[in-house]
Amino acid sequence: xxxxxxxxxxxxxTRTADEIRRLVDPNRHYRLMEVCGGHTHAIYRFGLKDILxxxxxxxxxxxxxxxxxxxxxxDDGLSLxxxxxxxxxxxxxxxxxxxTQGSPLEHKxxxxxxxIVYSPSDALKLAKTNPDKHVMFFAIGFxxxxxxxxxxxxxxxxxxIRNFSLFCNHxxxxxxxxxxxxxxxxxxxxxxxxxxxSTVIGCRPYEWIVKDERKPIVISGFEPLDMLQSIVMLLRxxxxxxxxxxxxxxxxxxxxxxxxxxxxxxxxxQLRPYFEWRGLGFISQSALRIRDTYAEWDSEQRxxxxxxxxxxxxxxxxxxxxxxxxxPAQCKLFGRxxxxxxxxxxxxxxxxxxxxxxxxxxHRKAITTSLAWPA
Amino acid sequence: xxxxxxxxxxxxxxxxxxxxxxxxxxxxxxVDLGLLQDxxxxxxxxxxxxxxxxxxxxxxxxxxxQMQTLMILGENEQAMQEVRGYGLDDADDHNVS
Numbered sequence: 173x174x175x176x177x178x179x180x181x182x183x184x185x186t187r188t189a190d191e192i193r194r195l196v197d198p199n200r201h202y203r204l205m206e207v208c209g210g211h212t213h214a215i216y217r218f219g220l221k222d223i224l225x226x227x228x229x230x231x232x233x234x235x236x237x238x239x240x241x242x243x244x245x246x247d248d249g250l251s252l253x254x255x256x257x258x259x260x261x262x263x264x265x266x267x268x269x270x271x272t273q274g275s276p277l278e279h280k281x282x283x284x285x286x287x288i289v290y291s292p293s294d295a296l297k298l299a300k301t302n303p304d305k306h307v308m309f310f311a312i313g314f315x316x317x318x319x320x321x322x323x324x325x326x327x328x329x330x331x332x333i334r335n336f337s338l339f340c341n342h343x344x345x346x347x348x349x350x351x352x353x354x355x356x357x358x359x360x361x362x363x364x365x366x367x368x369x370s371t372v373i374g375c376r377p378y379e380w381i382v383k384d385e386r387k388p389i390v391i392s393g394f395e396p397l398d399m400l401q402s403i404v405m406l407l408r409x410x411x412x413x414x415x416x417x418x419x420x421x422x423x424x425x426x427x428x429x430x431x432x433x434x435x436x437x438x439x440x441x442q443l444r445p446y447f448e449w450r451g452l453g454f455i456s457q458s459a460l461r462i463r464d465t466y467a468e469w470d471s472e473q474r475x476x477x478x479x480x481x482x483x484x485x486x487x488x489x490x491x492x493x494x495x496x497x498x499x500p501a502q503c504k505l506f507g508r509x510x511x512x513x514x515x516x517x518x519x520x521x522x523x524x525x526x527x528x529x530x531x532x533x534x535h536r537k538a539i540t541t542s543l544a545w546p547a
Numbered sequence: 548x549x550x551x552x553x554x555x556x557x558x559x560x561x562x563x564x565x566x567x568x569x570x571x572x573x574x575x576x577x578v579d580l581g582l583l584q585d586x587x588x589x590x591x592x593x594x595x596x597x598x599x600x601x602x603x604x605x606x607x608x609x610x611x612x613q614m615q616t617l618m619i620l621g622e623n624e625q626a627m628q629e630v631r632g633y634g635l636d637d638a639d640d641h642n643v644s
Contacts, residue, residue, distance in 0.1 A: 210549050217620050237549075263598070264629075265549075290632035291599025293579055297634055313598075316549065320600040323581045368551055371595075371603050394551075395616050423609050424551075424595065430602065433582045524549065 181397070188400040189223045195407040202228045203359055203496060204406060207349060208366035209236030209524030210394055216533035218396045228403070231496030232519075232526030234348045235366055237313045238265050239518045239525040240449045241341055244480035246271035249310045249339045251478055252471060253284045259302060260286045261295040262310035269521055272482055276310075292324040292338070299328075299336035306335045308471050311342060315372040318342040318460060319433035322440035325462070325469045339471035340462050343447065345369050346377050347458035351449075353385055357497050362406040364399065365391035367421045372437075374429025375417050382415040393421040440466055448481075450518035451490030488517030493526060500530040507535055550617070552596045552626045553610035554578065556588050566635065569596065572614065572627060577635035599633050 196202065206212055212232045215221065221230065234240055250271055253260035260276065267277045267288060280286035285305075289295045292309050299307035311321045321338055328336050345366060352358055365378060370391045378389050388409035392402035402420045409415060419425055440463060447459030462470035471477065484490060488505055492498040500506055500519065510516035512528045519527035554569035565581045567588070579600045580587060586604065588594055593610040594601035605613070617623045 214620060288632070289634070290629045291579075291634075293599050294632075294634040313549075316602075317598055319582050319602075320579070320598050323579065323600065327581075368549070368597065368602070394620075395612065424603055424605060426603075430582060432585045433602070436582065 185223075185397055185400060188397060188404060191404050192228070192400065192407060193225055195404065195411060196225050196227060197411075198225075198227065200227065202407070202410070203231055203361050204228065204364060204403065205231040205233045205352070205360050205362075205496060206364040206392075206399075207233040207235045207345060208364075208369065209239070209522070210368070211364060211366070211392065211399065212236070212526050212529050213524045214394050214396070214399065216529040218399075219533075220396060220399060223400075224403070229496075230364075231360060232493070232500075232529070233363075234352065234449065234452060234494050235314065235345060235369070236519075236522050236524040236526075237317075237341075237343060238269055238522035240343065240348075240451060241269070241312055241518075242448045242450050243271055243482040244448075245341055246276075247273065247480040247482065248477045249308075249341075249471075250276060250279055251480075252308050252339070252475055253279050253286055255306075257305055258285065259298060259305050259307045260284065260310065261289045261298065261307060262286075263290070263312070264288045265522060266310060266312065270515065272480070292321050293327070296324050296328055296333060296336055299333050303335060306337065308337050308339055310339045313342055314345050314366070314369050315342075315433075315437070316368045318441065319372055319430070319436050322436040325440050325466050326436060328469050329466065334468060337469050337471040337474050338462065339477075340441070340460060342441065342460040343449070344443075344458055344460065345373075347455050348449065348452065349381065351452055351455045351458070352495055353381070353387070355495050357492075358495050360387065360496060361410060362387055362415075363389040364402050364406070365389045365417075367391060367393050367398075367425065370419075370421070370425045370429070372430050372433045375419050375425070375427050376429075378417045382417055386415045388415045388418075390418045390420050391425055393424065439463075450484055451494045453491070484518065485516055490517040490519050490527075493519055500527040501535065503527070507531065550597070550622060550626050550629060551602070551613065552617070552630060553605065553613040554594055554596050554601075554630070555607075555610070556590050556592045556594060556601075559590055567601070569594065569601070571596075571630045572623075574627060574630050576630055576633040578633065579635075596630075599635070
């Protein structure tokens, strides 16, 4: 219980862990997928695996937007940075993510105007203060960040700021879950649902998972106790043979979601017919594009984007890890060619990717232990 | 980008209803309230902030616990860096580079 001991009420955590042990059937193996990259990071950071019974296996899902972004999209976005009048802006998470010609940070080192912003509205402000430049914002994220991008474009249009555009890579979580469930080698029992995405979309979009697939899902917060309580709720459902959508994170997630955020997304975005995900391939209706009514603020409609496609290296087994068929360390490249400093596959790219999280917390720990001088 | 940062609304601007000053661990920055327009927060309310936009209203207790979670996750410094980086305040243009 590495970090759990530091937490506010270790007693409650111990009691919840006891409840989990009471609920598990020792003759059954449980495979629970946490969809959100934030949960993956927290599971490793808190050392939650150490307090779960060994027959509960946590499978790390596709919810890290940096990880699932195809390399070709980074190349496409950076192709605009070569233009001397363009300021390329992106969140800090994107800056070290490699394209075939290097990361955004490496492009900056070569003299291109590449800047970190912490909010899309800061990129818009940069456009206002640099009227002789074009500011392009490289937008990524699930439904948590898409509403902020949408609102930023609505403000750009309302204020008539024309030297600003958004390169849209926003993706939606539901089709990714569907793709994983449709996969023939998928073996999952239940889902720990994403917390912050659900703040926007609410709980209804998950209802097909329980109706069509008979898999329980519990929307969960990010504290250790939140995740343990969510596992208790899932185990109770599995024990009773029922499958329903439950909301453990009620203090933040309303059942109906955030309607203002959904309206902003509907005003600015529409679904793409299909989009490529690193590790999962093409998934239909899984990403957002900018509507024609906002074409002037769409980098892809406004500029000539090359449309680069870079296939994932064949040796990287990201897809199998995403579906829970392989553990990160079972991939042939893990810890050798593919490490966080030099990611080959998608899941090593960001600290919220399951391979990077596993490498940083489990693999490094194992190496340190094996190198320790015997006492 | 995926951080949810708790902040307290300390000032509203009648002329610009979609903006508010929030305070996060002693640092004051402007954030956008547009995504809470159906249930606008008032001064003293706590909100969860994603990439410079208030996304949901939360209780003070939840806000304190969220800050503690960020600390245990080792993400509190990153969160403060993000908050300090929000550039909607005119005096903070240099933070955007």
